[in-house]
Amino acid sequence: MPLGDFTPLLARPARAGRADGPATASRRRPRAGRLSSERLSPFVLMAPAVAVIVLFRLWPLLLGVNFSFTGDGERNGAAVGLDNYAELFADPLFLGALRNVGWLVLLLPIAVAIPGMLATFIYLRVPGHRFYRSVYFFPAVLSPVIVGSIFNLLLSFDGPVNSLLELAGLGPVDWLGDSDVAMFTVVGVHVWATFGMSLVVFLSGFATLDPALLDAARSDGASLPQVIRHVIIPGLSRTIQFVFVTTMIGMLTSMFGLIYVMTSGGPGGSTYLPEYYIWIQQGQMNRPAFASAASTVLFLVMLVVGLAQVSFLRRTGRED
Amino acid sequence: MRGARFSRWLIALPMALLALATIYPLVFTANAAMKTRRDYILDRFAFADTLRWDNIATAWTSAGTARYFLNSVIVVAGASALLLLLGSMAGFALSHLRFRGSRALFLGCLAALFVPFQVIMVPLVRTMADTGLVDTYPGLILAYTAQYLPFTIYLMTSYYSAIPSEIVDAARIDGNTTYGVYRRIMLPMGRPALLSVGVLNALFCWNDVLIALLMMPSAEHRTLMVGVTSLRGQYSADIPTFASGVLIAAVPVLAVYLFFQRRIADAVTAGSTKG
Numbered sequence: 001m002p003l004g005d006f007t008p009l010l011a012r013p014a015r016a017g018r019a020d021g022p023a024t025a026s027r028r029r030p031r032a033g034r035l036s037s038e039r040l041s042p043f044v045l046m047a048p049a050v051a052v053i054v055l056f057r058l059w060p061l062l063l064g065v066n067f068s069f070t071g072d073g074e075r076n077g078a079a080v081g082l083d084n085y086a087e088l089f090a091d092p093l094f095l096g097a098l099r100n101v102g103w104l105v106l107l108l109p110i111a112v113a114i115p116g117m118l119a120t121f122i123y124l125r126v127p128g129h130r131f132y133r134s135v136y137f138f139p140a141v142l143s144p145v146i147v148g149s150i151f152n153l154l155l156s157f158d159g160p161v162n163s164l165l166e167l168a169g170l171g172p173v174d175w176l177g178d179s180d181v182a183m184f185t186v187v188g189v190h191v192w193a194t195f196g197m198s199l200v201v202f203l204s205g206f207a208t209l210d211p212a213l214l215d216a217a218r219s220d221g222a223s224l225p226q227v228i229r230h231v232i233i234p235g236l237s238r239t240i241q242f243v244f245v246t247t248m249i250g251m252l253t254s255m256f257g258l259i260y261v262m263t264s265g266g267p268g269g270s271t272y273l274p275e276y277y278i279w280i281q282q283g284q285m286n287r288p289a290f291a292s293a294a295s296t297v298l299f300l301v302m303l304v305v306g307l308a309q310v311s312f313l314r315r316t317g318r319e320d
Numbered sequence: 321m322r323g324a325r326f327s328r329w330l331i332a333l334p335m336a337l338l339a340l341a342t343i344y345p346l347v348f349t350a351n352a353a354m355k356t357r358r359d360y361i362l363d364r365f366a367f368a369d370t371l372r373w374d375n376i377a378t379a380w381t382s383a384g385t386a387r388y389f390l391n392s393v394i395v396v397a398g399a400s401a402l403l404l405l406l407g408s409m410a411g412f413a414l415s416h417l418r419f420r421g422s423r424a425l426f427l428g429c430l431a432a433l434f435v436p437f438q439v440i441m442v443p444l445v446r447t448m449a450d451t452g453l454v455d456t457y458p459g460l461i462l463a464y465t466a467q468y469l470p471f472t473i474y475l476m477t478s479y480y481s482a483i484p485s486e487i488v489d490a491a492r493i494d495g496n497t498t499y500g501v502y503r504r505i506m507l508p509m510g511r512p513a514l515l516s517v518g519v520l521n522a523l524f525c526w527n528d529v530l531i532a533l534l535m536m537p538s539a540e541h542r543t544l545m546v547g548v549t550s551l552r553g554q555y556s557a558d559i560p561t562f563a564s565g566v567l568i569a570a571v572p573v574l575a576v577y578l579f580f581q582r583r584i585a586d587a588v589t590a591g592s593t594k595g
Contacts, residue, residue: 042413042417042419042498046410046413049469050410050425052466053469056444056462118335118338125328128332135343136342137584138577141576142570143526143573145527145548153562159364192342200588200589201588256529256530257529261552279533282534283534296439302436
């Protein structure tokens with residue numbers, strides 16, 4: 001699920017530790033044993049969480065980067081410098097995966113615009129808006145495995161979608177078997193499955209929009225496109241930024257299930273994404289050090305794409 | 321906006337079609353699960369004339385789905401409980417207690433949010449293997465806890481921050497220790513947030529396939545989602561049984577969604593507007 005990555009990118013930790021704590025309270029109690037136990041209490045409360053995060057999240061990150069400079073198999077553990085990286089960028093499968101990331105970046109505005117438009121209509125209370133809101137959100141809680149399995153049925157070459165196309169007089173499309181089409185099919189299914197998530201984020205952004213602005217625009221006779229261009233987009237710039245970044249992270253880190261179920265990276269490796277490549281190298285090829293190098297590249301790609309987006313959106317935001 | 325009424329209906333039409341496209345795939349699958357193989361091959365779209373449960377029964381028993389289902393329930397329950405416990409303890413400490421390094425710890429949690437699983441999965445599996453946790457329930461429970469704890473801590477911290485410190489002070493004057501405040505004030509008052517984030521975490525863990533694939537290699541420990549992926553090969557010629565397996569995996573999610581829809585949406589959006 002992509003949900004795990006719907007993180008508060010722009011959040012500030014301003015609230016933490018602001019409230020008056022036990023320091024004052026415990027000073028009032030002179031008993032020594034009680035005092036030291038009280039002193040230690042924040043650390044006791046934090047310790048299990050910190051242990052889990054450090055041990056199973058931060059430590060592996062360091063380990064992995066380190067790992068990527070060592071060899072696999074016969075050269076297990078030996079330092080190999082940048083060999084893994086050199087091999088990585090010579091592998092057409094990995095380059096294909098990076099090219100697909102490029103496609104995702106290009107398709108990103110569409111994946112953001114669709115839920116944005118729908119949220120706008122729901123906010124403007126088209127008939128049945130409540131119903132749409134809960135229906136659209138529903139696929140977002142389904143596992144990629146379930147979504148992928150369902151669309152495997154629907155999109156198979158002799159499947160229902162193609163028979164509908166035939167009724168409409170259109171030729172069958174080999175949705176998952178044609179290497180020029182398959183990646184777009186998978187991305188399309190991903191967007192189908194996740195647009196509801198961005199939709200509710202947009203709607204929560206709309207809740208912070210001043211309705212007086214909209215009323216003013218309307219009474220001035222502004223058209224819908226004008227309202228969107230001059231009231232909604234500037235008013236929601238924070239939310240739009242958030243959705244851009246989270247959608248990108250979702251595309252880079254939560255399509256594994258779909259690829260695994262729908263195409264297994266095929267046909268001809270055309271639907272590889274870095275995360276699937278890492279899994280193949282780790283799980284199937286048993287080359288953990290090489291896979292770590294791919295992980296490190298993915299991390300850098302995400303960092304670069306994320307920062308580029310934020311700065312790009314900031315700049316366009318200022319021009320308005 | 322002139323002609324607003326007309327244009328609203330004009331927009332509502334494509335929106336209705338999209339709603340249909342959102343629901344229909346699941347309806348199609350449920351319908352396929354109710355058909356015989358023959359009926360499905362003859363006409364995939366026609367609605368099943370009777371509710372037949374044999375395919376569901378086949379998927380549940382002979383395909384091993386029952387076992388996978390149980391594995392998923394064990395792991396999801398364990399991880400959700402552990403996440404709530406650790407998340408609420410840390411959230412309380414970060415929001416209401418003053419101690420050295422609290423800010424650094426909070427920032428550390430935020431940083432951990434941005435480490436995607438794909439980046440750490442290789443060394444994580446090695447760490448788990450070194451400690452003998454691969455292919456065990458505690459191992460997968462810990463992996464899920466590590467994955468979703470930063471998010472849980474963030475949400476619990478921001479929820480608890482809204483509880484006035486006067487309430488905490490009053491409880492202390494009544495003679496409560498910090499642990500007493502946690503147990504008697506924070507846990508009961510945090511119930512709405514605990515429920516929201518608990519439901520969301522349970523969904524994440526239930527739906528995951530990548531972590532489960534890596535952590536549970538043996539067939540007897542497969543979770544339901546991994547089980548569903550293996551059904552496809554097993555029943556590639558028997559679509560109704562395959563569809564039944566998919567349905568079994570989807571129904572608990574559907575039920576949770578119908579009950580907790582609002583809470584899920586709230587928890588998802590909690591991070592987006594606070595910034």
